[in-house]
Amino acid sequence: MKKSAWLNVFLLAPIIILSACTPAAPATPTTEPNAIYTEAAATVVYQLTRAAALVPSPTDTVEPTSVTGQMTDTPTPPAFPTLAGPSTSDQTTLTAPSSSEQPTTASNFGGIPTLDLSAPSYQTPTSSSSGQSVGDAALWQYQNQSDGVTFTPNEQFYMAWGIKNNGSFTWTKSYTFRWIGGAQMGGVTRVNFDKAVNPGEKIEFDLPLEAPSKPGKYITYWAVFNQSGLEVPKEVYLAFNVSQ
Numbered sequence: 001m002k003k004s005a006w007l008n009v010f011l012l013a014p015i016i017i018l019s020a021c022t023p024a025a026p027a028t029p030t031t032e033p034n035a036i037y038t039e040a041a042a043t044v045v046y047q048l049t050r051a052a053a054l055v056p057s058p059t060d061t062v063e064p065t066s067v068t069g070q071m072t073d074t075p076t077p078p079a080f081p082t083l084a085g086p087s088t089s090d091q092t093t094l095t096a097p098s099s100s101e102q103p104t105t106a107s108n109f110g111g112i113p114t115l116d117l118s119a120p121s122y123q124t125p126t127s128s129s130s131g132q133s134v135g136d137a138a139l140w141q142y143q144n145q146s147d148g149v150t151f152t153p154n155e156q157f158y159m160a161w162g163i164k165n166n167g168s169f170t171w172t173k174s175y176t177f178r179w180i181g182g183a184q185m186g187g188v189t190r191v192n193f194d195k196a197v198n199p200g201e202k203i204e205f206d207l208p209l210e211a212p213s214k215p216g217k218y219i220t221y222w223a224v225f226n227q228s229g230l231e232v233p234k235e236v237y238l239a240f241n242v243s244q
Contacts, residue, residue: 133230137167138223140236141202150241151211156186159209161236163224164202171197174227177205180235183218186210215242 141162151157165171171193178190186209197203205222212218223235 132233133167133169133226133228135168136171136224136226136230136232137165138232138234138236139164139166140234143236143238145238145240147239148241149238150243152244153211153213153215153242155211155242157209157211158206159185159238160204160206161222162202162204163236165197165199167232168199169226170199171203171224171232172227175232176225177222178225180221180223180231182220182237183212185212185220211240211242215244217241 141164142160143162144160145157163177173193173196175193175197176190177193179185179188185207188207188209191205191207193203195203209220217239218241219237219239221235221237224232226232
């Protein structure tokens with residue numbers, strides 16, 4: 001009996017082990033309606049997301065490509081070189097000449113005197129309120145017909161006056177000697193200077209005159225005038241008589 005019992009145990013043991021290792025039959029799952037709706041919605045969302053990923057974004061920038069023989073990208077303009085100004089070492093600095101480089105004066109040219117460029121004295125007389133030249137002056141020196149001389153009517157004679165330049169201006173040939181009043185002695189009323197007269201020098205006027213036609217006592221006045229037509233003080237005169 002003992003051998004038969006152990007034999008049964010030995011034979012049954014594999015069956016028991018196989019029974020324990022065989023998986024149990026799956027239980028029939030119970031499906032809820034809400035779970036089905038949730039799973040369907042998730043599927044739709046997944047499909048929409050995947051479709052959107054396949055569509056290219058409008059903001060994507062398509063890089064230009066080049067094809068053999070054809071440029072499809074925009075050419076880059078050439079860069080112009082930057083022109084640099086001259087350096088400080090290339091600039092010329094102008095400096096004033098030193099005292100040793102000053103122009104040579106006239107005294108260094110073989111003793112040639114320096115020219116006096118000041119205006120001549122006769123160019124600067126001015127007019128007084130009486131119309132006379134200021135700075136000019138005349139001084140009577142002599143005359144060849146004495147005051148009180150008697151002439152016959154219409155008598156012709158020569159009258160000489162010696163006059164000194166007693167002013168500070170030179171009398172040039174632009175000066176004149178004129179009749180300025182009293183008895184007019186014939187047709188001569190003015191004469192020009194025949195030379196320049198420096199201050200301190202004198203000149204003589206020798207005039208052909210004619211006595212008036214009527215008897216009486218007369219006086220005639222003459223004076224020097226400068227180039228501007230201003231009278232040089234002082235005038236000279238001759239007092240005379242006309243008698244039959």
